[in-house]
Amino acid sequence: MSSAIYCPLPSALNPNGAEAQAASLGWARRHELLPTEALYTRLEKIQLGTLGARFFPDASADALRIATDWLVLFFLTDDLSERPEVHPIDTALLLGRQVNVLRGTEPSQRDVPMGSAFEDLRLRMTSMFSEAWFARFADKVADLFAGFAWEAINRKNRFVPHADLYLEARKTTIGLSPLIELADADRARPAGTAARMRPDVARLEGQACSLVGMANDLFTYARELDEGDYHNLVLVLMREKKIGAAQAEELVVGMHNERMRQWFQLAERLRHDDPDEGTRRFVTALGHLLRGHLDWAYENGRYQVSPTLPPKVAVAREEGSSG
Incomplete structure (x- = not known):
């Protein structure tokens, strides 16, 4: 049997995880982020509210909801970037437009529904956190999406x-x-x-x-x-x-x-x-x-x-x- 994964750190859990989970599912539905009910069921099974609650055990209820909504977008964009039927250039362009929306560009019709979700997240984050903090967050998302595009290009070219x-x-x-x-x-x-x-x-x-x-x-x-x-x-x-x-x-x-x-x-x-x-x-x-x-x-x-x-x-x- 394999050795155990070693982690000497204690577990912690935010008590607002269940509420964040329900709120984020409702948020995803309002923005129509998924095309079928089966995909919403799959999203619910992932338990992103629990993940957020474990990541941020001391966060306020509002901050935890923002974090959980970001986790929804993270997992959806990650899955999107891995779809073999989508050309990596199209993936890179789509993700780049979402970064632009996050930084203040108005979402276009071709970015519906994801663009409206990124816009909503930006408005809520900038109302809660500082401008300097939000600029750092947007830069980290841009780096992440560039990494997703790099992986998509590698898959297309069968590069390991x-x-x-x-x-x-x-x-x-x-x-x-x-x-x-x-x-x-x-x-x-x-x-x-x-x-x-x-x-x-x-x-x-x-x-x-x-x-x-x-x-x-x-x-x-x-x-x-x-x-x-x-x-x-x-x-x-x-x-x-x-x-x-x-x-x-x-x-x-x-x-x-x-x-x-x-x-x-x-x-x-x-x-x-x-x-x-x-x-x-x-x-x-x-x-x-x-x-x-x-x-x-x-x-x-x-x-x-x-x-x-x-x-x-x-x-x-x-x-x-x-x-």
């Missing part, structure tokens, strides 16, 4: 990136960066720009993106192998090292766990010793994103967790002991 290139790109395509901005927005003492540019804090943020990307790839590689989509670290290593799925899975679990130990050591030092309260709270917020993704992935209906992975995430501080 090597591991180093994939790992660097995965920091963006996993989609954690916009969520990090949301985690740093709805707090009385957000981490300042200068604090987040410090090498140790920036390293912690980048490593968090890598860790969620690795864990996500472990949860999804069996499905992506069936679909012929090689944007997955397990599948990249299978091809690059000419090894089987179980061996590649074990390698990725080991990479994840070693990086998690490094992340946790640095995070604990900053949480306990850094003189800036905003920085300490930011580090805690990153931990909620890491742990929340793992908890949700084992619970939701989107991912089929590999049968060789353990049914529980290891939560002990020392590997080999049970949580």
